[in-house]
Amino acid sequence: MKTLFISLALIFCFSTYNEILAQPDSSDIPNTQKTWWKEAVIYQIYPRSFKDSDGDGVGDLKGIIEKLDYIESLGVNMVWLNPIYSSPNADNGYDISNYREIMDEFGNMEDFDLMLSEMHKRGIKFVMDVVVNHSSDEHRWFKESRKSRDNPYRDYYHWWPAEKGEPNYRYSLFDPKGEAWKYDSKTNAYYLHYFSQKQPDLNWENPKVRQEVYDIMKFWAEKGVDGFRLDAFQFVSKDTSFPPLPKGYEKDVIKYYGMGPNLHKYLKELNREVLSQYDVFAVSEGAGSTFEDAHSLVDADRNELQMAYHFKGMDVGNSLEGYKLSELKEVYTTWDSAFAKKGWLSIFLANHDVPRMVSKFGNDSPEFRAASSKMLNTFILTMRGTPYCYYGDELGMTNIGFDSISQYQDIVAKNGYEKTLNEGGDIEKYMAELKFLSRDNARTPMQWNDSEHAGFTTGTPWLPVNDNYKEVNVEAEDKDPNSCLNYFREMVNFRMENPVLVYGAYELLFPDHKQVYAYTRQMGDKKMLILLNFSKEESSIEIPSEMKELQLLKNNLPEVTKQGLDLTLAPYQALIFSYR
Template structure:
């Protein structure tokens, strides 16, 4: 038998609210007795502990002025769609002014909107209209680096004596005149770029057009805190933090003894998650926590173990509220055992802090194709979505995921000319194609020429058609999100790890304080599978009926369930 260890956050959610008892009329007529000690009332958990956050790549979501580039007004136009789908918040990837060497992640002005995306007035309208619909908006805050065109860097490289010189990381050449170290950039090549006018190298863990900020400088830290305050004052509900592991480097500048076969480039001991990073993130968290309204930090991180992920929350839960679980995201293929291991460790080794489960994003191939077998992709998408959206904690979705948008095929990108709209050909372009709102030219994304081609799949995979089809993937997602909001166990219940008795099937449950809950069964194989479920921490509950199934009208033998190929069952149960 597996006995779940429920951390303090999950336990608080599972206990629910304690009701105060009122006095009867007879009691009211008597002298009031000495009041018993007040019962503790569980504090409601912040919205983000059980939210669904929908990532939008604004460049590709909705164009409103015909220039082929999505904009902030396009996001505003689609807020009703997002509300109807059931998301709690949206995360917008960078829309700052940028030379677009890395499409917005090379920021040239942290407190402005790029003209192709609109104006600050458009941003203010977006947050205002989102708030009316119960949707919060997160800004992608690029902490580690700026563009080499940012005024701060232009000042920094103007002379060694400039006051902002130390806002970036500069170093003298090696004795032979070459780079100070042999460190490699995540995007390839050396992390050092020589600046001839001042005779020093500057450091960049990403592109040379993205010089690293020096977070050891108090002036730089204050400036970045002021950036955060700017967006919080303009209605942001928090931030998705980019590249947080790389804020500090080992200033002893050791040579890498094993560049080619040692730790991955993003997990080197000299460039990733150094102790000073913890203090810097606590400082930023204090800024965010000083604003009302349960603002939040969602963070990108680089980890190799669940113990590493736990550290990102902070020893006292005072750093990143929601570190993204890349251990879960990076599971290769449909592997029930691998997923069970990742889910169980997130539930049992994070001290009850909310996990952040996700698969697709702007840097990762879309899950519809990544997990699909080319024949049953829609059925498999029901598995991956059910898993992510029925687990405890926070779930991330990527735009178009809800309709099964595929990546662009190589031949769809081949021959697309570079120009002002698409200055570089990025190997992540396939997962950044325009949102497919309807069939036809432009797919409802633009009336002009899109910056990336619309996928040919838009003819059959689009929002308009799927909203009209009650059996579509879109409605599957919408029902999952609705169940997540309305079912107490799904919203805030504890996670119960179970054994399916079958290596191809993942089984677990969510259970509320009253003992009622949802059993989740996921067949990750292309063959029918018979199960023998065990591991309940107490007596086996009583079936309460099918809540959702990938097979319409399916019934299930509670004692010995059988799942069809790539089958999903969400079965309600009642406490004993």
């Protein structure tokens, strides 16, 4: 039986990287060409969970507008919202029924226009989530498509006539039975859905579909949207003969499910039709299965996308046993090296599809939650690449840890539970893994204050609020100069003031140290040393003797012990030094 870990790896990471591949050749010119989206700090908001303005228990656009001063206070200069289009909500908005309308629960187009205008007044740019590998089965296109085989919209989706026999197996990431072909009796045919049955895959081989997508993106770009995040975009190009999958395909899902034969053709077309016509950037969810794949997507001379968003870091720690720091070092060092001279990376430890950052990579116990949250944010904000900071992580929000399947809202959790039952699997183990790894952990309501439901809503929240909201909330942390929130603000400002943290070269130190992640950032005569203790134990480290005139710039804790070149770091301590 596949464990939850394997399922989540397939669902969220979409990739298994070939570590023995040589890194791509690149220019000797350092990757320091200045661009606004490289210098951004992006704040990701899950709109259902940020702020409810009307008491229906669901966050909305007016709630975001209400909290724009707070977002501005963080120092971030870009916001990415998960989908806000009209949707039946089979997958919390990732099943879209109308790409030019706002979901009723979130508000209307006037609310959107006001939100965008108010963001821009504050110097905050906006990233739109674009979900065009699939639509909702309630989209007009699909409703027409399934009416008859000669309907003008039939070729907007992938259909397989039943008289040809059952199509070759394709795995569905969200289906309880794991089957991506769904039989539809009306036209005696199967349609393809890599995700839920309610999310049929669009047929990008049809130029009419591609033009529909470009027109949609132009619609939002004309409104003033500054960037696009392309959901599951690696999957849009498919071998439409759908040949049998080879044995062992599960080891490299992207190789057989994504990066299809025409993907780059479509991306160049997208760039030509949309991206090059506006001052926008685009990032695709996932980066292929090799470094070559990633570079082919985002290198400037490719004229495709601008930024890679790889999931290799999210592969680390997907089990109840935790992770080794060496794994994290290897991932981020290898990827930085591959993109040191060419291309650009996203840097993140959390999003809407993975557990809370501090619960997975830090320590969410009351003793260490704040320190480890600060340490992890130090990491994100001192690495090369564009940082993506997930809402609530600036407070140190933690996993909620549901005990019963009835508490979960996520389609993946529910279908996985049903699949485990159907296969006679270990349901106790599944629930233990789900409690730690579930996507719902990252989707609980934002904790604004210590009032009922943490000030998120006056009604009943769509997901329960974490019980620790009395201590972990914006109002309390805003008043505490030593809080996670105020440290986050300091670190965002520190990054903005120090271009070396954006463009500077990265070098890993002490790769075999089991507790401390140490690295330098250097650009010209600007040099910084970053020391991060990923452990609940004190840890000593010897600063290299060639580092002269050390000056402590940032410390997430009040104490630091220095004896000559020997440092003792407290549990989850983060230190930043300048040096010569």
